[in-house]
Amino acid sequence: MRAITYNSYGDINKLQISELNSPKPGINDVIVKVAAISPNPFDIRKLEGGFKVITNVKKFPFIIGCDFSGEVIEVGKNVGAFKVGDKVFGMTEILFGGSGAEEIKVSQKYISLAPSNLELNHAAALPQVSNTSLLALRNIAKLRTGHKLLINGASGGVGSTALQIAKIYEADYVAVTSSRNFDWIKEEFGPSKVIDYTKEDFTETDEKYDVIFDANGNRSFPEVEKILTTNGIYVTTKNNVYTQIDFLKQFTKRRKARVVLSGKTSTSNLDLIRMWVEDGKLKPYIEKSFSFAQFKDAYEHLVKGRTRGKLIINMD
Known part of the structure; x- marks a missing residue:
């Protein structure tokens, strides 16, 4: 599968497309085919090594990103709340995970069903x-x-x-x-x-x-x-x-x-966010969408610091 990765800390020029093996779920995980991701300033701080005193315990390459939306394609044996075919949104583990890949492994604790009244790709702009x-x-x-x-x-x-x-x-x-x-x-x-x-x-x-x-x-x-x-x-x-x-x-x-740490989310938080979206009380404001091939353009746009609302990168 394709993924947006980096092999050392630095600026966005360190980002590249790599071929990685598809992930396998743990007993409490789901595998999601990613529809879209949404760049965050936290991604840049992590890329630049702002958390390396913690993240250095893991070896490169790292996958960029945290936010995502997509479809569940496999579930671990202890997963009861989600099934194959569910449309979901959520966050990967913020320091050691990464959402910028065609398929990702994520704990069932960090996802929720995507809002029914929102385009699936747009739901990626919500979680973090x-x-x-x-x-x-x-x-x-x-x-x-x-x-x-x-x-x-x-x-x-x-x-x-x-x-x-x-x-x-x-x-x-x-x-x-x-x-x-x-x-x-x-x-x-x-x-x-x-x-x-x-x-x-x-x-x-x-x-x-x-x-x-x-x-x-x-x-x-x-x-x-x-x-x-x-x-x-x-x-x-x-x-x-x-x-x-x-x-x-x-x-x-x-x-x-x-x-406030961007940190871990929870299904209960994401459920509340979904409810607010479905009730018309909350919505993402998306300034621009990028294709997978334009991932570097998306992060360059983010680094400029003038984004109104959010950006998304469509993975398909």
Whole structure:
């Protein structure tokens, strides 16, 4: 089978198409014929060696990617919730797995049935960004009705899902974005306020927020602490190993700064995401689709950092 792999850490020029053996399922795994994958910034950090203190326990080559959608073609003997022919979406194990192959092995714990009202390929754009936003807002920030929330990086994959989840939880949410995306964010997501970061520094205000979610990961806790309420919390996606250690120190001192790890998802989280999609409360925003042969173009587009919503790579 074909797979998008890399044999050493570096930039996207390390990516190549390789021929690998098709995987075999463990007793709790399924084999998925992949329809599409969706590039994430986490893929790039892993490619660049941002997690090599952990990933070095595994030998190259690595398969790029984490998000996927596709069809189950084989199941392990202990798999009861899924069967051959099921259309699914989910995530591979984030540090040691990889979704960028024609066939992948994935634990049954990390998949769900794909939303019935969404093109299967488009479902690949949901898992990591939706799971990250859900963990940040529900699990870490304990977002509640009426909470005043600011989302920095509102137009990206994580930001655009966070805006929708904020609406589901009936928060009072403010979006920070660029001039290019200002009108789109205002009209599509209905925040109480949109801040254009090219014209205004959102930290220079008398406003106080219960939650600040830095979906860009480009602001620091000391910069935003002054605009948090007394019991407010700052959650960031800046999640390499070294910043995690630094944030754990800050969390111990102030209990206000937390890192959301893209980390593991679960069937229950993915089931909730699927339900929201089927209820019309959540959808992926896909800026552009690429063919398998254009995989490097997709990652080049991602690295530029101007993506509105998500990208997908169709594997067939």
